[in-house]
Amino acid sequence: MAVLVTGGLGYIGSHTCVELINAGIDIVVIDNLYNCKKSSYDRIKALVGKDFPFYKVDIRDAEGLQKVFDKEKIDSVIHFAGLKAVGESVEKPLEYFDNNVTGTLVLLDVMRKNGCKKIVFSSSATVYGMKNISPLTEDMEVGGVTNPYGRTKYIIECMLKDISASDSEWSVCLLRYFNPIGAHKSGTMGEDPNGIPNNLLPYIAKVAVGKLEKVNVFGNDYDTPDGTGVRDYIHVVDLAKGHVKAIEKLDTHPGLEVYNLGTGIGYSVLDIIHAFSEACGHEVPFVFAPRRPGDIDICYADPEKAATELGWTAQYDLKKMCEDTWRWQSNNPDGYRG
Ligand code: NAD
Ligand code: UFG
Numbered sequence: 001m002a003v004l005v006t007g008g009l010g011y012i013g014s015h016t017c018v019e020l021i022n023a024g025i026d027i028v029v030i031d032n033l034y035n036c037k038k039s040s041y042d043r044i045k046a047l048v049g050k051d052f053p054f055y056k057v058d059i060r061d062a063e064g065l066q067k068v069f070d071k072e073k074i075d076s077v078i079h080f081a082g083l084k085a086v087g088e089s090v091e092k093p094l095e096y097f098d099n100n101v102t103g104t105l106v107l108l109d110v111m112r113k114n115g116c117k118k119i120v121f122s123s124s125a126t127v128y129g130m131k132n133i134s135p136l137t138e139d140m141e142v143g144g145v146t147n148p149y150g151r152t153k154y155i156i157e158c159m160l161k162d163i164s165a166s167d168s169e170w171s172v173c174l175l176r177y178f179n180p181i182g183a184h185k186s187g188t189m190g191e192d193p194n195g196i197p198n199n200l201l202p203y204i205a206k207v208a209v210g211k212l213e214k215v216n217v218f219g220n221d222y223d224t225p226d227g228t229g230v231r232d233y234i235h236v237v238d239l240a241k242g243h244v245k246a247i248e249k250l251d252t253h254p255g256l257e258v259y260n261l262g263t264g265i266g267y268s269v270l271d272i273i274h275a276f277s278e279a280c281g282h283e284v285p286f287v288f289a290p291r292r293p294g295d296i297d298i299c300y301a302d303p304e305k306a307a308t309e310l311g312w313t314a315q316y317d318l319k320k321m322c323e324d325t326w327r328w329q330s331n332n333p334d335g336y337r338g
Contacts, residue, residue: 002026003247004074004116006059006107007081009033009040011191012122012180015240016078018189021048023244028072030065031081032058035194037336043188059103065110076118076171076250077111078243079104082152085198086126086294089149100152101159108163117170118250120243123157125178125232125262125299126150134232134266135302138176138258146294157258164256171250178232178262178301180239182321183328190328191236192335200272201233201321205329208280215284217269219291224298228269232262232300235316235324245310262301263314271318279322280330 003020007013008029014036020027021044029041033056041054053072057064059081068074082100083089089096104121111117128136129144145151157174164170181201183190196212197203206212220227242261249257267275277284306312 001073001075002028004068004072004077005029006077006079007031009036009038009054010080012177012236012239013080014040014044014189015184015236016080016243017044017052018047018184019237019240019244020247021050021052025244025247027052028068028074029054030057030059030068032056035083037192039336040189043336047184047186047188059107060099062106062110065107066113069110069114069116074114074116076120076247077107077116078120078247079107080122082122084149086147086149087198089147089152093148096148096152101155104156104159108159117167119160119171120173120175120246120250121156121160123174123176124150124153125176125260125301127154127157127176128299130296134298134300135264136260136300137302138260138305161256168254170256171254172256173246173250174256174258175242175246176258176260177239178234178260178299180236181233181325182235182237182316183324184237185324185327187324187327187331190325190332190335192332200269201325204273204276204284205325208276208282208284208326209329209333211333213285215273215286216289217273217286218289218295220288221291222297224268226268226270229295230266230268230298230300232264232266233272233318233321234261234263234314235321238314238316242306242310242312245306245312249310257309259306259310260301260303261306261312262303264301264303266298266300267318272322275318276322276326279319279326
């Protein structure tokens with residue numbers, strides 16, 4: 001039996017495919033290639049030295065999904081497919097609700113029709129909203145989200161909770177990611193955003209490689225030690241390994257569980273710029289800029305529940321996260337297009 005990985009050629013999905021295969025788990029990947037390159041498939045295969053099936057399918061396409069279920073033996077799903085740009089979601093809320101919420105509804109319906117009732121879902125720390133105080137624990141109230149992207153994650157969490165309450169055959173794992181960064185140590189796979197990056201690490205990497213002039217540090221008057229925003233950055237390979245643990249948990253654990261995937265350590269924007277400067281061997285230039293609307297001062301996880309119940313703890317430190325990002329960026333200045 002295989003795990004169906006939706007959005008499996010994207011940033012987190014591709015790293016998770018490598019870890020699943022390395023753990024001896026069979027996978028089938030679908031992706032509509034909206035935010036990734038097909039060459040990501042070749043790079044995964046080259047890294048693991050194994051072939052696996054890939055289908056270009058949109059999760060909103062019930063017939064296309066059914067064909068995959070007809071052809072493959074699938075007994076669980078890791079669901080990454082979705083749109084993820086916070087700013088874009090404010091401008092195009094309908095597209096985000098359609099892709100993320102409708103897409104997940106179609107996927108869940110096809111799963112149910114095929115008797116496949118195990119799912120790991122990519123949620124986000126964004127569901128904790130603005131009011132909860134870090135360290136964030138899974139039992140805190142969620143939903144105070146400030147943008148349509150975050151609302152899609154919250155709505156999908158609610159859908160999965162309701163489904164699991166209605167039918168005890170479902171096993172559901174909601175994984176709330178903190179800030180995934182880094183790349184595979186080989187330097188052949190990493191994050192490759194289209195256009196100018198919205199997130200801090202890809203932006204810094206593009207400055208370091210000379211494609212952008214300087215980093216804009218959004219706000220230096222937050223209530224944090226150096227005044228800049230604090231986040232819980234986690235190596236994407238650590239995150240990927242968390243999915244292997246989660247999928248193993250589903251096999252023995254019906255019902256619904258929620259886990260934070262973070263390190264429990266908060267770093268400021270300036271900490272990250274300095275660590276990256278060390279990793280790339282030259283100073284990364286930056287300027288202070290106004291706060292970005294919707295940003296909070298501090299966000300980091302309490303990772304204890306995942307440690308106790310999944311036996312998962314992040315292994316890689318900030319130095320390694322920056323070194324691996326730099327290896328990927330400097331080897332592939334044009335990402336997967338290169
Ligand atoms: P990504 O954009 O690199 O990967 C998502 C993949 O899904 C892409 O390859 C895209 O082509 C595919 N996709 C999108 N819509 C699809 C559809 N309708 N049908 C089929 N494929 C579709 O993003 P990522 O960073 O790897 O994120 C993966 C998941 O994790 C997303 O759901 C995202 O919201 C969530 N997440 C990401 C972060 C982060 O900072 N990267 C943080 C929290 C949660
Ligand atoms: N920042 C800058 N300059 C930049 C980009 C970001 O100073 O050019 C700052 C932000 O203000 C924030 C920190 O760097 O203080 C991190 O910002 P990111 O945009 O990298 O990440 P966020 O914490 O804002 O959000 C990310 C994802 C969300 C997800 C959230 C929690 O973008 O989708 O982590 O998982 F919901």
